[in-house]
Amino acid sequence: MIDRFRTDCRYHSGMDAPFPPLPQDLLAAAHRLLARAPDCHKYDFGRVLVIGGSRSMAGAPALAGMAVLRGAAGVVEIAVPQAIAPVVAGFDPALIVHGLPEDGGGHFGAEALDGLLALAQKADVVVCGPGMGRGPALADLVERLWQSFPRLLLLDADGLNALAGLPRERLRAPAGSRMLTPHAGEMQRLLGSVCSERAALEAEATAYAAELDAVLVLKGHRTLVTDGVRNQHNASGGPGLATAGTGDVLSGLIGALAAQGLTPFEAARLGAWLHGVAGELACEALTAPGMTAGDVLDALPMAWKALAE
Numbered sequence: 545m546i547d548r549f550r551t552d553c554r555y556h557s558g559m560d561a562p563f564p565p566l567p568q569d570l571l572a573a574a575h576r577l578l579a580r581a582p583d584c585h586k587y588d589f590g591r592v593l594v595i596g597g598s599r600s601m602a603g604a605p606a607l608a609g610m611a612v613l614r615g616a617a618g619v620v621e622i623a624v625p626q627a628i629a630p631v632v633a634g635f636d637p638a639l640i641v642h643g644l645p646e647d648g649g650g651h652f653g654a655e656a657l658d659g660l661l662a663l664a665q666k667a668d669v670v671v672c673g674p675g676m677g678r679g680p681a682l683a684d685l686v687e688r689l690w691q692s693f694p695r696l697l698l699l700d701a702d703g704l705n706a707l708a709g710l711p712r713e714r715l716r717a718p719a720g721s722r723m724l725t726p727h728a729g730e731m732q733r734l735l736g737s738v739c740s741e742r743a744a745l746e747a748e749a750t751a752y753a754a755e756l757d758a759v760l761v762l763k764g765h766r767t768l769v770t771d772g773v774r775n776q777h778n779a780s781g782g783p784g785l786a787t788a789g790t791g792d793v794l795s796g797l798i799g800a801l802a803a804q805g806l807t808p809f810e811a812a813r814l815g816a817w818l819h820g821v822a823g824e825l826a827c828e829a830l831t832a833p834g835m836t837a838g839d840v841l842d843a844l845p846m847a848w849k850a851l852a853e
């Protein structure tokens with residue numbers, strides 16, 4: 545699978561400056577991740593817990609979990625409703641998967657909450673939301689994580705949908721760093737308003753990030769990363785990424801980079817850049833119509849290689 549990127553992609557066929565360059569201020573952080581001590585072990589590279597999945601969406605947490613590993617964190621654990629745990633574990637033998645109690649609709653049930661919070665205790669980063677659906681216990685889960693998890697909590701997809709239903713005054717005192725990774729539709733749900741013009745949406749997203757004291761990644765063509773003060777657009781990637789599951793890959797990847805010690809703002813920017821480069825590599829080898837999120841995962845090692853060179 546990986547070989548086809550090595551042989552087909554334009555990066556390895558000698559074209560000049562094939563990718564938009566990584567912003568200079570990220571180079572030192574990126575190279576710290578590439579340089580591994582000979583006596584290192586997996587726990588040097590952080591532990592990420594992915595919380596997600598529901599009866600019809602086993603793939604989303606699996607993609608996020610695989611992106612944690614391709615993003616070079618040492619260990620990933622994935623917590624899903626129990627009925628889909630064997631399916632998620634079947635994606636790759638390196639995944640550690642926990643099945644938690646579910647409700648009648650195939651979402652996490654209220655009885656899952658204590659178990660999920662206990663699993664979070666040993667994680668450096670929690671990624672919550674991919675494929676989680678819209679069950680009745682999920683707003684409570686997201687509120688409790690928001691208020692109690694002392695390190696980075698990254699909310700994506702249905703984690704964001706749950707957040708959108710919470711009164712903002714209950715989000716004022718998070719216990720740790722917070723990151724949100726909405727696409728434009730999810731961003732509008734968070735804002736509770738329709739905003740179809742991209743520049744106006746970016747301005748509202750920036751103000752929202754400032755209000756919540758969070759890093760926000762507004763995905764799409766030229767993804768915006770903002771912490772409410774600093775605004776940076778990502779230059780890599782392209783329309784081949786407009787396919788199901790690529791956002792799940794991004795959330796796991798950013799979680800992995802943060803678990804290795806990058807600041808949330810650095811992790812979001814480097815993650816968006818690597819994800820975009822992997823998307824360009826997959827597109828070059830397979831075409832935009834032909835590529836899938838799994839191909840973006842498979843191209844991530846070559847994106848790391850692009851960074852190393």
Ligand SMILES: NC(=O)C1=CN([C@@H]2O[C@H](COP(=O)(O)OP(=O)(O)OC[C@H]3O[C@@H](n4cnc5c(N)ncnc54)[C@H](OP(=O)(O)O)[C@@H]3O)[C@@H](O)[C@H]2O)[C@@H](O)CC1
Nearest residue numbers: 601602603604674675676677701702727728729788789792
């Ligand atoms: N294999 C799996 O398990 C997978 C599971 N997945 C899981 O599916 C769940 C639903 O997530 P979702 O993002 O697909 O749908 P949803 O939250 O309803 O938002 C879509 C609505 O928003 C709007 N919209 C506006 N701008 C937009 C934009 N830039 N990008 C996208 N949409 C945009 C758009 O409206 P439109 O613009 O078309 O009018 C549309 O109506 C979630 O749990 C996710 O993790 C996926 O990850 C795939 C793989």
Ligand SMILES: Nc1ncnc2c1ncn2[C@@H]1O[C@H](COP(=O)(O)OP(=O)(O)O)[C@@H](O)[C@H]1O
Nearest residue numbers: 727763764765782783785786788789790791792
């Ligand atoms: N036209 C595009 N150009 C560049 N990147 C894109 C484009 N369309 C989608 N993407 C990227 O693909 C990913 C899609 O995420 P998301 O909408 O959450 O998908 P999913 O929920 O199916 O995983 C984001 O990283 C987004 O920036």
Ligand SMILES: [Mg+2]
Nearest residue numbers: 701727791792
């Ligand atoms: Mg998504």
